[in-house]
Amino acid sequence: MVLPRAARTQRRTRIQEEKEERILEAALEVFSLHGFRGATVDQIAEVAGMSKPNLLYYFRTKEAMHRALITRVLDTWLDPLREFDAAGNPVSEIRSYIRRKLEMARDFPRESRLFANEVLQGAANIEDELKGPLKALVDEKAAVIHAWAKAGKIARCDPYHLIFSIWSTTQHYADFDVQVRAVLGQEKAGDGRFEDAARFLEQLFINGLQVRDAAS
Amino acid sequence: MVLPRAARTQRRTRIQEEKEERILEAALEVFSLHGFRGATVDQIAEVAGMSKPNLLYYFRTKEAMHRALITRVLDTWLDPLREFDAAGNPVSEIRSYIRRKLEMARDFPRESRLFANEVLQGAANIEDELKGPLKALVDEKAAVIHAWAKAGKIARCDPYHLIFSIWSTTQHYADFDVQVRAVLGQEKAGDGRFEDAARFLEQLFINGLQVRDAAS
DNA sequence: TGTAATGTTTACCAACCGGTCAAATTATCA
DNA sequence: TGATAATTTGACCGGTTGGTAAACATTACA
Structure with missing residues (x-):
């Protein structure tokens, strides 16, 4: 079953941690250069080296990604x-x-x-x-x-x-x-x-x- | 005939000056708040109080508008x-x-x-x-x-x-x-x-x- | 006033946007 | 190993984007 990220209560997988790390790193690169509105999810996905749907599996919206990045x-x-x-x-x-x-x-x-x-x-x-x-x-x-x-x-x-x-x-x-x-x-x-x-x-x-x- | 802006050699009309002024004012408002990529032509047109095609009659591209604004x-x-x-x-x-x-x-x-x-x-x-x-x-x-x-x-x-x-x-x-x-x-x-x-x-x-x- | 140039609008387009879905693949572990 | 859960993908969607085409309206000026 595909669980929405927010609903996951178990501890994070190795893969989850690695991918989320890569995504946030890529998001930092793109958001810092273009701002929120100027950044595109495709672009972040490309920098992170993964497909857009795959990225959206870890962060369900562009905004969620941005929020996670800011807080961190x-x-x-x-x-x-x-x-x-x-x-x-x-x-x-x-x-x-x-x-x-x-x-x-x-x-x-x-x-x-x-x-x-x-x-x-x-x-x-x-x-x-x-x-x-x-x-x-x-x-x-x-x-x-x-x-x-x-x-x-x-x-x-x-x-x-x-x-x-x-x-x-x-x-x-x-x-x-x-x-x-x-x-x-x-x-x-x-x-x-x-x-x-x-x-x-x-x-x-x-x-x-x-x-x-x-x-x- | 509709002349492309760049080809006009005659001196500017009163209307041209007024409209270009209004557009650049609106562009300043929007670009300064969202950056180039984050700003939309529709938004600028709305702030300038005119239709998008009308705006694009005076500045043929978003980039041209931005350039004009920066230089000014x-x-x-x-x-x-x-x-x-x-x-x-x-x-x-x-x-x-x-x-x-x-x-x-x-x-x-x-x-x-x-x-x-x-x-x-x-x-x-x-x-x-x-x-x-x-x-x-x-x-x-x-x-x-x-x-x-x-x-x-x-x-x-x-x-x-x-x-x-x-x-x-x-x-x-x-x-x-x-x-x-x-x-x-x-x-x-x-x-x-x-x-x-x-x-x-x-x-x-x-x-x-x-x-x-x-x-x- | 007539007419040609200028200005404006409506309808539209292809590309791109954020995001979904279901099928396919891979990892996990009993 | 097999079954179950986690992950990845390609195809796709409705909405928005920058920009166009052409008909229509207005202005300038002879």
């Missing part, structure tokens, strides 16, 4: 922010947060583009995630930054916009990779731009957040 | 960078560049998203624009920044990554608007986030680019 990737994507440590040294915490985010942009650009596409196109499928878990996490870390500023360990600044600016500057190297390469003229080059970016961003943020003079 | 918008979009003045005061030039870019993110978010979508999805249609005019303009302004740094007017830094970071931080408020609002919890609010962002970014960049000590 979101956790990993937020890890760097979770590691942000209230007990640590402010400057080195911010520095290593920037470095981690930049490494993710370098090593997982498709994941970054997946979210970028999603948010850019209205984020209808992840709005709850944004307003729930994401907001909660940012609120928590913003409070930490605020406390640091109040204690005079870093310059007074809006912690939310600080986080936004770290997100945007680092993810820029994944999401706008084509533009960055075009401007730098490094089409065939390696990852030099990431090291340059790391140097620049650390300088900018560390320097920019240093306490200037004890005003008020 | 790109110029405006680069204006802030063009205004960047080598003769001016470095700090105030950078400050007002940030402000202008932020104003554009606030006032023309669709234009920003159009490019974001385009670049994100590989930029196949604007690769030449990026490697040509854009690169040339950035090279020029990077040289100016480099000269400022060499003269000790601002901190030594990689001018390309400085420009990237200004682009990314400011455009973030247009491209990732949904996320920004979700995190700030300002769904119904006005433009307060832009003023906060302006304050924060000016502080970050001005402070971050200030000459610290005369090393080397």
Whole structure:
């Protein structure tokens, strides 16, 4: 009998795990490049190296596939922010947060583009995630930054916009990779731009957040 | 006789100008929200308030429409960078560049998203624009920044990554608007986030680019 | 006003879209 | 090994897609 995926309660087969893995990998490739509406199931099936009906045996709809992909990737994507440590040294915490985010942009650009596409196109499928878990996490870390500023360990600044600016500057190297390469003229080059970016961003943020003079 | 658009040599009719205007406006709305592949001609026609064949009378293909839109918008979009003045005061030039870019993110978010979508999805249609005019303009302004740094007017830094970071931080408020609002919890609010962002970014960049000590 | 060029609409098409179905194949395990 | 369940496939479906053909309406202008 053909059981609908949702109805399966037994533990997953080896084949199931392998195929679902291959499908999600292919889906990441295609969704991250074309967005949800622009991606086609045929295309994902081709990248995954299987027939469309076979793919739809594992994920019954395109949307189910997209949902599974988002949920799986979101956790990993937020890890760097979770590691942000209230007990640590402010400057080195911010520095290593920037470095981690930049490494993710370098090593997982498709994941970054997946979210970028999603948010850019209205984020209808992840709005709850944004307003729930994401907001909660940012609120928590913003409070930490605020406390640091109040204690005079870093310059007074809006912690939310600080986080936004770290997100945007680092993810820029994944999401706008084509533009960055075009401007730098490094089409065939390696990852030099990431090291340059790391140097620049650390300088900018560390320097920019240093306490200037004890005003008020 | 029905002349193909490309073959028309006479000056444009009043109707032509009006309709093409309406179409490009509608195309901006739809392309910026769904990307090229995700947008449909029917949708654009509906937003423009005309029938699909009527729309296709003015732009014979979806791609032609997209091209026309990109070319038209790109110029405006680069204006802030063009205004960047080598003769001016470095700090105030950078400050007002940030402000202008932020104003554009606030006032023309669709234009920003159009490019974001385009670049994100590989930029196949604007690769030449990026490697040509854009690169040339950035090279020029990077040289100016480099000269400022060499003269000790601002901190030594990689001018390309400085420009990237200004682009990314400011455009973030247009491209990732949904996320920004979700995190700030300002769904119904006005433009307060832009003023906060302006304050924060000016502080970050001005402070971050200030000459610290005369090393080397 | 007449008429030729321009503009608009209805009906339509082939290709592609997400998804289904039943038959065929393969894996599992008593 | 055999039977049962899991997997894979090719053929297919209704709806949507970008785009066309041709009849019809409107405008510009001599």
